[in-house]
Amino acid sequence: MSEPLLEVTDLRKSYGDKVVLADIDLTVDPHDVICLIGSSGSGKSTLLRCLNLLEEIDDGVIRFGGREISDPRVDRRAVRRDIGMVFQAYNLFPHLTVLDNCTLAPRRVHGVPKAEAEQRARDLLEQFGLADQAEKHPDRMSGGQQQRAALVRALCTRPTLLLLDEITAALDPELVGDVLRIVRDLAEQGTTMILATHEMAFAREVASTVCFLDEGRVCEQGVPEQIFSDPTQERTRRFLARVLP
Amino acid sequence: MTQTSDAWHPSDRELERRAVRRSLRRRSLLVASAATVAFFGLVWLGTVSSPGWPRVKSTFFSWHSAKDSFPSIWHAFWTYNVRLFLIAEVLILVLALTIAVLRQSRAPVLLPLRIVAVVYTDLFRGIPTILLVFMLAFGVPALNLRGLTNSLFFWGLVALVLSYGAYVAEVIRAGIESVHPSQIASADALGLTRFQAMRHVVVPQGVRRVIPPLLNDFVSLQKDTALVGAAGLFDALFAAQDYANYHFNFTPYTLVAGYFIVLTIPLARLTDHLQHRAMERERQGAR
Numbered sequence: 001m002s003e004p005l006l007e008v009t010d011l012r013k014s015y016g017d018k019v020v021l022a023d024i025d026l027t028v029d030p031h032d033v034i035c036l037i038g039s040s041g042s043g044k045s046t047l048l049r050c051l052n053l054l055e056e057i058d059d060g061v062i063r064f065g066g067r068e069i070s071d072p073r074v075d076r077r078a079v080r081r082d083i084g085m086v087f088q089a090y091n092l093f094p095h096l097t098v099l100d101n102c103t104l105a106p107r108r109v110h111g112v113p114k115a116e117a118e119q120r121a122r123d124l125l126e127q128f129g130l131a132d133q134a135e136k137h138p139d140r141m142s143g144g145q146q147q148r149a150a151l152v153r154a155l156c157t158r159p160t161l162l163l164l165d166e167i168t169a170a171l172d173p174e175l176v177g178d179v180l181r182i183v184r185d186l187a188e189q190g191t192t193m194i195l196a197t198h199e200m201a202f203a204r205e206v207a208s209t210v211c212f213l214d215e216g217r218v219c220e221q222g223v224p225e226q227i228f229s230d231p232t233q234e235r236t237r238r239f240l241a242r243v244l245p
Numbered sequence: 246m247t248q249t250s251d252a253w254h255p256s257d258r259e260l261e262r263r264a265v266r267r268s269l270r271r272r273s274l275l276v277a278s279a280a281t282v283a284f285f286g287l288v289w290l291g292t293v294s295s296p297g298w299p300r301v302k303s304t305f306f307s308w309h310s311a312k313d314s315f316p317s318i319w320h321a322f323w324t325y326n327v328r329l330f331l332i333a334e335v336l337i338l339v340l341a342l343t344i345a346v347l348r349q350s351r352a353p354v355l356l357p358l359r360i361v362a363v364v365y366t367d368l369f370r371g372i373p374t375i376l377l378v379f380m381l382a383f384g385v386p387a388l389n390l391r392g393l394t395n396s397l398f399f400w401g402l403v404a405l406v407l408s409y410g411a412y413v414a415e416v417i418r419a420g421i422e423s424v425h426p427s428q429i430a431s432a433d434a435l436g437l438t439r440f441q442a443m444r445h446v447v448v449p450q451g452v453r454r455v456i457p458p459l460l461n462d463f464v465s466l467q468k469d470t471a472l473v474g475a476a477g478l479f480d481a482l483f484a485a486q487d488y489a490n491y492h493f494n495f496t497p498y499t500l501v502a503g504y505f506i507v508l509t510i511p512l513a514r515l516t517d518h519l520q521h522r523a524m525e526r527e528r529q530g531a532r
Contacts, residue, residue, distance in 0.1 A: 010256065022253070059259040072266045 003066050004029050005161060005192055006051070011060035013043075013050055013216075020046050021216045024060065028161070028194060033187045035203035035224075036196040038213035039239065044196035045088075047213070048163045051194065052083045065160070081109060084159030088166040090146045092138035098125070098149045099134040102156045110157055117156070124152045128182055144175030151182060162186070164195035200243055204228050212236045310496035314488040318497055322481035322504050329402055329470040329480075334463055336406045341413035346443055348418055362414075369411035375472045377404040382476040401473030409466050416458045420451030453523060460516050464509045471501075
């Protein structure tokens, strides 16, 4: 078996005295789709932020592409070039058009020529049903459109790993479908993703591994059929009883 | 075998990493110190080795003259400059905030005041402060109006307040306009009046954003209190000039410069601190 794309061992993160993540182990192979589930405050977002080095970890090792990226000597920007991230609140740059949002990193960080970067962005925007929105500014669009644009922005740099942080949490149900459809397409195309989500039906359908976080620890992880139908942990059972209809 | 938080001990890898972080920090500290010493050393050397340095040193940095002129300048500085700007700062804030809020008002009744606000900022921002000081300090007493004071201090103060009020009003307005319209919408939705929305939601956010430029204007004001000296108020600069003219030594000027600097630095640090605290309290991810 080939080397995993991302390997987390014994990760620990605390804010002062408050331990938010402890003993986290996670292995992500290429083309995996890992769904992190758990209540608010269970550490899903923090874990994602640790993975692309937005947070400094307190212990443990993160290996990405065969290299330890949790080493302080590692160039964080070099790591982030290959990891895409989409946030719950979209975080698009409001002073730039959608197209400029999407071409900023490819042009400035990856050195892609303007014409090529714009072509790439327009292709993706079209694929995501945003072809006519390219020249608009983000605040002029609906939440669903903004989130799809944020996905395009993350994909424009052709990341090897995509982190999605509750990207549908701020959307109304009607728009959730649009965004999830895109994520499903990406999964089918073999994009490696880790996503924190509250959409259980979606996690069940798309995930290759579901990982239930509880109070900063991985309580249980496995294939979706097992987690959703036959959880071994009492806590998982209780959580699912609360969130599943 | 879950560990409790008390039982946790950093792994060997983490200890190693901490050592690396420490050494990285040490290295950047070293580089920073070396760069600083080298930079200031060169500046110092360049100044001291210039041909005119002995002359400059004796006229601008004479210990004797500094000691000699210290009391009179100190007195002038406290009684005039410091008092001027302490009073002016409060008045300016009140005036500027009123003007800025007036410009944002939408009530039809307030239109005349809105016009006054616009004309005021346009006019008083355009007049050089020193001209305003001259016009008020010399012009108003010349009117011979009864019941009006002829105090130089008073009219100097008024000139500073009018001039800086216009600048600061624009700065505050920029802050107010930077607050996202959704904030006003949610204040409206809660049933707040337009004024309440301004008072409790928009202005607090807007003002906080413009604290650095506000401080800028206040520092500038502190220095411009010396302009009142040009109209004849015996402030610190005037006192220094007085001494310099009698003794042919410019050291008092250096001394006055020192006073102004000493005054502004604590203010700058204080606002930095306040801002940092607000940021930590309100924003996730701020360090």
